[in-house]
Amino acid sequence: MQVGFARKYAIMEELDGGFSAGSMPEAFVRLDSWEGRIQASIHVKGLKQGPFKYVLYLIFVRNDKLIPILLGTVNTSYSGMQSGLEIEAETLRNNNLKPDSVRFAALTAESQNKKWIPLFASFEKSHKWDESIRQVILMSSREEEKPKTPEPDISYTGNTTDSQIIQPAIKEETVDTPPLSDITADNTPQPDSINYSSLIYQDAYSPKSNYEKKKTKRENTSNKQCDIGKLEGLLMNNFETHIPFNRSSRGYSWYRVSDLAKLSNIMYMSGINVPLFANPKILVGLFKFKHILAGLYRGGNGSEYYVIGVPAKNEKDNKPFDNACRWAPIQDTSIRDMGGYWLVYVSLKSGEIVV
Known part of the structure; x- marks a missing residue:
């Protein structure tokens, strides 16, 4: 067993409108943390395609201050669970953050230096959305060190043509x-x-x-x-x-x-x-x-x-x-x-x- 392993889940719900592909957009995000690092998996449905780049952020809290960390881009055209989005332990240490201090998840839509938040989730029931979270994401420094953001590593079992979810053995x-x-x-x-x-x-x-x-x-x-x-x-x-x-x-x-x-x-x-x-x-x-x-x-x-x-x-x-x-x-x-x-x-x- 991995020492210090922990797992969190959240259901992301619509925040900014105008990004629906017909049905109400939603997503499920799962965080696995061990050895000081975090790996995220996300399943998104109902978001329209277009000139947008969808990006997943985790928002941490440090001394009552919110700290956004970019996880990576999300492919909304894929209907299964996407994994491989990681925040390395070194990135968290450099920002004086711990994995268990994550509070929110936000999926942004970005185009031509503009940024919206179609989907949002809180990992703690006592903390809800407010506009200060948007400002923290929008005003995050471009010079701040970002984690490595590889292309999503799609996890699946079975045929790629019709499989929509991970199928265990x-x-x-x-x-x-x-x-x-x-x-x-x-x-x-x-x-x-x-x-x-x-x-x-x-x-x-x-x-x-x-x-x-x-x-x-x-x-x-x-x-x-x-x-x-x-x-x-x-x-x-x-x-x-x-x-x-x-x-x-x-x-x-x-x-x-x-x-x-x-x-x-x-x-x-x-x-x-x-x-x-x-x-x-x-x-x-x-x-x-x-x-x-x-x-x-x-x-x-x-x-x-x-x-x-x-x-x-x-x-x-x-x-x-x-x-x-x-x-x-x-x-x-x-x-x-x-x-x-x-x-x-x-x-x-x-x-x-x-x-």
Whole structure:
């Protein structure tokens, strides 16, 4: 595991009008930081082409002063996730900045010495847009040292002609899952710092026999890609236990998640390295319905899976992976326009998405 690894997400929304290609423009930006550097990945849609150069900036805070740093140009004609935009550790040191001091992201449109901000995002809910941010970007010194800005390195799996999102490695495997139906809504937990303890205490289970059974199943994990014991402990200690389906499904344990960065770090610490959250449709589900599901499934044949549930309106809406997810409808939900979840299964033995 890389020391000091951290990940942040933000959904960029329209700020300056006039750049729409028909639908409302939006973008998803993900920041990975380690060893003092930052690498950004971005998925943009709905921005029109033209005589504009689109440029991504990160805005940091230092002693209550905003410092914009240029990441690089963004190719809006590409429909997938773009990566390879970096701020080197030396650049941050030269500006007396740390990776965790990033506060905003701005995608600018530049033409003939003019600059607009079609898309903007805040990484902190307590900090919103104000015009002083625009002035900071516009007045940033041209002589200020800029990071290296290579052309975007497009990450994809599959055909370049029709692939719109990153597709993690997918393995065909039969998952013996019981039927799912009917959701029970509850309150969304508030984001918080990670509880790094993965210990599961006996009084967390009732009755005692259930605890002993789960403890036995976790004892031998030497041949597995992921540490299910650590994963289960971190999920239990950081998220609220949830019962999304009115009829209890044997073998499942569910948690309701509203902090995607925290969940991503927990997955990383537990050995789950499938780039699920590079898929923008998972972020769309979180943005629209304020949560996703994270869960564990233990099959009757001893198989074990990590499961992500992506909320959607219906089985024709926001399907994250074409052939590697299954629709689980719900009824009587208090969440408006939500008809169920797309379930994505990751084998804890192979570490791959299964069909």
